[in-house]
Amino acid sequence: MLGRARRTVVVIDAGSPRNRDADAVHNLCGQEGVAPGRLLARGRQDVSRYGVEIVPGEVAEVRRDGAHTVSRTASGDVLRARAVVLATGVVEDLPAVAGLAALWGRDVVSCPYCHGWEARDKAVAVLGTGPRAWRQVLLMRRYTEDLALLGNGPAGLDDQQLEYVRRTGIAVEEQPVARVRSEDGHLAGIELADGTVLARDVVFAATTRRQPSGLAAELGCLIEVAGVGTDPAGRTSVPGVWAVGSATDPSLTIAGSAGHATGVAIAINDALVDEDLALALRS
Numbered sequence: 001m002l003g004r005a006r007r008t009v010v011v012i013d014a015g016s017p018r019n020r021d022a023d024a025v026h027n028l029c030g031q032e033g034v035a036p037g038r039l040l041a042r043g044r045q046d047v048s049r050y051g052v053e054i055v056p057g058e059v060a061e062v063r064r065d066g067a068h069t070v071s072r073t074a075s076g077d078v079l080r081a082r083a084v085v086l087a088t089g090v091v092e093d094l095p096a097v098a099g100l101a102a103l104w105g106r107d108v109v110s111c112p113y114c115h116g117w118e119a120r121d122k123a124v125a126v127l128g129t130g131p132r133a134w135r136q137v138l139l140m141r142r143y144t145e146d147l148a149l150l151g152n153g154p155a156g157l158d159d160q161q162l163e164y165v166r167r168t169g170i171a172v173e174e175q176p177v178a179r180v181r182s183e184d185g186h187l188a189g190i191e192l193a194d195g196t197v198l199a200r201d202v203v204f205a206a207t208t209r210r211q212p213s214g215l216a217a218e219l220g221c222l223i224e225v226a227g228v229g230t231d232p233a234g235r236t237s238v239p240g241v242w243a244v245g246s247a248t249d250p251s252l253t254i255a256g257s258a259g260h261a262t263g264v265a266i267a268i269n270d271a272l273v274d275e276d277l278a279l280a281l282r283s
């Protein structure tokens, strides 16, 4: 959108999109099943046609300098720009259980909308406690009758939740989880503290989400839960700094993030056009 609006755009990307470990992308109409890396490569090819430059690297610092925003990369390069867009996503932290991380994105996942279909009618475990784990239980019950909630300690269910698990036959396990076993890159069982090994096909882990770095906070942007706070146009609380996609709302999907970014790009271009008009009238 900004490239086609003939803006000079540089994307500095550390190259770790959140779904990088997944085999396929779902819920993206017209691209169902495409590999995440392939989708990204296609997107990069598309934007390069409009002069958008993609620079691999990590931004270590962003600060305001008069009317400009100055970004410094970890390797010391400095870019001055009229607007900066935080499109930095979020990081999902897994529960601290040995072996989980090795299977992340395949047999260990977190989003029923992204992976529920593939887990249908399989032996599924939800690992974790709190509202996020409970939501995963309710959503995954729609896909399978073979469901277990592993609290990795007390599951903390209230009376209503206990009544629901009893009525629906959901197994609740409150022993600590010792480790997740894998074999040939697949989940081979979940070992509990007493040595029992549960046979499960897929684990939905109740992850916690956070900003990938202190960039937004150091700039002075408001952080709401795990997302950078913005107005509906994508403006953060810091002039010249915008934020898009899952950096603003960790629950956004790929289509949601891209759709949000499209609207924000229009708002940025409009704001720059207005700035140019004011400048032209002043001179």
Ligand SMILES: Cc1cc2nc3c(=O)[nH]c(=O)nc-3n(C[C@H](O)[C@H](O)[C@H](O)COP(=O)(O)OP(=O)(O)OC[C@H]3O[C@@H](n4cnc5c(N)ncnc54)[C@H](O)[C@@H]3O)c2cc1C
Pocket (backbone or CB within 6 Å): 012, 013, 014, 015, 016, 017, 018, 019, 020, 021, 022, 024, 025, 026, 027, 028, 057, 058, 059, 060, 087, 088, 089, 090, 092, 104, 105, 106, 109, 110, 111, 114, 212, 213, 215, 244, 245, 246, 247, 252, 253, 254, 255, 257
């Ligand atoms: C395992 C898994 C599977 C998923 N499957 C699906 C699916 O099937 N369908 C779906 O719609 N959604 C899926 N999602 C969600 C999807 O990954 C997100 O919706 C999407 O990645 C959000 O896009 P984004 O551009 O906002 O952030 P991201 O894709 O996370 O991109 C952020 C980018 O910013 C970079 N970055 C961060 N900090 C810096 C910095 N300081 N300097 C430079 N670069 C930086 C990162 O390296 C990364 O490349 C899945 C998520 C996971 C975890």
